[in-house]
Amino acid sequence: MESPTSTLRRRARRAAVAVLAVALPLTGATAHSAAAQPAAPTAPALPSDPGDSGKFAKLNAQISKLDKAYGGDLAKLRDAQYAAKKALQKSSSLQGDLNDARSLVAQMAATQYMTDGQGPAISMLSSSDPSDMLSGYTLIEHISQNKSAKVAQIGKLVDEQATARRQAQQKITELQKEIKDLSAQKKRIEALVKKYKPQSPSVGMGGVTPRMMNVKTVIDQEEGPFPTIGCVRTTGDPQDHGTGHACDFMVTTGGVMATGSAKSHGDATAAYAIAHASALGIKYIIWRQRIYDLRSPGWRMMENRGGVTANHFDHVHISVF
Incomplete structure (x- = not known):
């Protein structure tokens, strides 16, 4: 045993x-x-x-x-x-x-x-x-x-x-x-793209397209002034910024979270861009970790990118066709 x-x-x-x-x-x-x-x-x-x-x-x-x-x-x-x-x-x-x-x-x-x-x-x-x-x-x-x-x-x-x-x-x-x-939504989106004929990046205007320049001017006139507006950049993940099809309308500086009047400023800017998107040729708006894409309308939450600026809590991003 x-x-x-x-x-x-x-x-x-x-x-x-x-x-x-x-x-x-x-x-x-x-x-x-x-x-x-x-x-x-x-x-x-x-x-x-x-x-x-x-x-x-x-x-x-x-x-x-x-x-x-x-x-x-x-x-x-x-x-x-x-x-x-x-x-x-x-x-x-x-x-x-x-x-x-x-x-x-x-x-x-x-x-x-x-x-x-x-x-x-x-x-x-x-x-x-x-x-x-x-x-x-x-x-x-x-x-x-x-x-x-x-x-x-x-x-x-x-x-x-x-x-x-x-x-x-x-x-x-x-x-x-x-x-x-x-x-x-292929047919609807193709019609939308056709309406706004693609534009080439320009020189002598900071590299933005004429359409983006017009949007920048109109938004600044109607909703400005902003602490700063940043458009063309090629660092990081520039996406539309790299081709002159996007601008960031800053409502605070130094990576500070927008609150109070600054948040209201951003809300109003985003609302104006959505309301006039068809006339201006705006493709999408990003504000406060949300995106509104005119090709698939409606606000949608985005992934957390880890910071105030990366998550668009201090600026309104606007891209054009």
Whole structure:
């Protein structure tokens, strides 16, 4: 009859070998030891990328075609594209961390099994409850002592990665919907683009197009003065600014959030631009992390870009056809 100690050691060895079978290639002495042990059922590993990157690449190609057909810079669509890209990057990063964590735990299990050890990691691996292996304090403490802080919370990584994957898939679905909605309005948008014949960037006017110059003049006359108006730039992600088709009407300076009278000034400027968009050839307006695109009318929230100016809380952005 086996003693309780020998029973625990036998269970620990089987658990350790099961982890190795999933996380590490078995070679040499380890492979021989694994062959000597009864096979243990293992849960199938989740795919690191269930087709999400491929879907995203196809959607990017569709966006490029729509940009050309619909008058350039579909900022509303680009915002959904930005959100999907950010979510996919987070999911991929967490998957890498999770793979590293599982590999390290497997290596620890292998080391203790090969030395016939009965350390804290083996004790946790031999538990009949799988959740103990993921979140047990003893294993976390042991990993930490081995300078492996990056993978101290494997259970948390599992949950975070699953959440990130769901969010990435949701953002891709939202991007697909945006493309579908714009495609459904093809005739109306093509007529709108045709109405405002494309204009070329100019010289001697600061590089803005004649239409943008007219909008700048009218908005300044009707809603100005503004602390400053910025139009042409080529740094960062300039989009319409780079071709002279956009201006930023600042209502505060120094990256200060617009409140009180400054916010009212921005509200009035955005409202005027929407009301006179047809006459002036305005394509879209961005104000306070929202976008109003005349090709798909209505205010829509945008992704958080991480700052007052990046999120348009201190200026009204106006783009023209």
